[in-house]
Amino acid sequence: MKKLVILGGGTAGTIMATRLNDALDSGEWHITVVDQFETHYYQPGFLFIPFGIYSRSDVMKPKRDFIPSGVEVIFSPIEVIEPNENRVKLDNGTILNYDWLIIATGAKVVPGETEGLADQGWFKDIFDFYTIEGASALQRHLKFWEGGRLVINISEMPIKCPVAPLEFAFLADWWFTEQGIRDKVEIDFVTPLPGAFTRPRASSVLGDILQKKNVNLTPDFSIARVDNDRKKIIDWEEKEIDYDLLVTIPVNMGDAVIARSGMGDDLNFVPTDKQTLQSLKYENIFVIGDATNLPSSKAGSVAHFESDILFENFLAAVEDRPMRAAFDGHANCYIESGFGKGILIDFNYDTEPLPGKYPLPGIGPFSLLEETKMNHYGKVMFRWMYWHLLLRGVELPIESQMLMAGKRL
Amino acid sequence: MATEEIAGHSVEFDTEGFMVDHTLWNEDIAREIAQKEGIGELTERHFDVLKFMRQEFKEKGDGPSIRALKNRGGIPTRELYELFPGGPAKKAARIAGIKKPTGCV
Structure with missing residues (x-):
């Protein structure tokens, strides 16, 4: 039996398990998916939770429901990947040997990377909306908030779904209008980018929409620390911005297991061929979704487009055929x-x-x-x-x- | 693209002001670009940054991020902003004669 291990049962890992389970001969292949959490979250839905548009139940389902029955699922944190030994050690003591490995361990927010961010103000007047906990806490806070200065701040690029912070600003403008307190709320969009978005034409269109909605844009602001007592965010050149409510997009990093395994870059993303999706270092490892270091957006649509490419290239690689599918960063x-x-x-x-x-x-x-x-x-x-x-x-x-x-x- | 006379050499720059051919770089060219970028006189510490950036670029084909300069280059971010105020990754890459790092958008 040949062994395929897929690390991560999120969007990318689930799609790959499903499609490869259909394509590979079950008499020849054993597929295992490893994930530490049993719940699958629809992450694009987190944006709507603070405004009460979605509830928690709209964005949660059991992971098991989406993994086909022919695939083994193990719920355990991963201790370490040992790519030179072709094996993965799990926290529960299991050792998984593999012939082929697909890394789909995603990206997560790490507020602890910014001084003072995860301090006494965390979930009191500082919130994220990239986690179910943050989005839910922010929803409870907004219900009672009477207005003031709302600062939306991107800590550092790259982030998952680079448009989500803008959407948050647009929805905040709409929501405070609905609540009848828009005139009591000042909205500031503070970003390390030179404009509203990463690419010029979209940046100009989205920048115009921010202006139309009366959202102030502060570009070129790289946050260094948060002063919780004086309620200020401060950048590396000592520029200060006051907030009453800080909605932060903390630093996004690949999973800590990538760092423990010595397989990542400075943000724990795995160096990956931007066209074939093969690991740059190990021929029998592929990487998909937010876990890669590709210069594409980190988003579900990207993971989905990548899955078509990885599917073809994986089937080629295991038969020793040349890999012809090339991802274009769509x-x-x-x-x-x-x-x-x-x-x-x-x-x-x-x-x-x-x-x-x-x-x-x-x-x-x-x-x-x-x-x-x-x-x-x-x-x-x-x-x-x-x-x-x-x-x-x-x-x-x-x-x-x-x-x-x-x-x- | 624009060709400029820098420290006695004719050097080609792309539209964003990054040197097209990093092999033409030398310390005199760096000093002159630094003046244009408003950095002033380059100290030994500036050159530590520039040398690390060039080394990374040669090894990986891409300039380092601010985070890489901190983690592996041993240059604290606060110091980096003091050395190259106003967008250190971009400015230092220009002065180091390498292409625009992909981490910079």
């Missing part, structure tokens, strides 16, 4: 912009988000880089698609490679 993100509207962006390594129609050129129904109601419905519908189609490895009517058709230069 990402596709719905940006909720408040008041029942949304924006859609579609881009890859080389092409920045452009205006146009998606997925059908000239027709849509979605509009790229433009605020429409239809884009909002796309986002609402996507949660259903995620649980019922995407995680189950069902083919979606969208291409894993980005297409120029339908885009305006």
